[in-house]
Amino acid sequence: MQIKSVLLTFVAAIGILAQAGAVASEPADAAKTTYLLIYRPGPAWPQxxxxxxxxxxxxxxxxxxxxxxxxxxxxxxxxxxxxxxVVLEVADESEAREIIANDPAVKARIFVHELHPWEPVQWEKHLKK
Structure with a gap:
């Protein structure tokens, strides 16, 4: 239960920061999809x-x-x-999967992963001013 709580807090914080423009941005004409990549301990993670x-x-x-x-x-x-x-902004799922496949920690089997398309909520627009 604690793991879910920490992860949900982390994900919410990322969404707020991303929507507030606190992270680097791409030109508006480039259509990007946001993915949430979660790394978990893999078989080579030392006990x-x-x-x-x-x-x-x-x-x-x-x-x-x-x-x-x-x-x-x-x-x-x-x-x-x-x-x-990790929060990725890429053209499509195949690009995200290629990025994961090239990660040295995934190649070394230190991490396994989950990849999810993600749509951060733009909380700012819901605030009453």
């Missing part, structure tokens, strides 16, 4: 290790390269040591 203790240098460099290209909008570890979450 008893915290996510902060894992060999994720190459994964971190890969995430930074995606951010620099405007593809990855937000990412970070789940603080309950259950994996991590």
């Amino acid at each position: 008893g290790k915290l996510v902060t203790e894992l060999p994720l240098r190459d994964h971190g460099k890969y995430m930074l390269s995606l951010y620099a290209k405007g593809i990855m909008k937000m990412a970070g570890p789940l603080t309950d040591n259950a994996g991590g979450a």
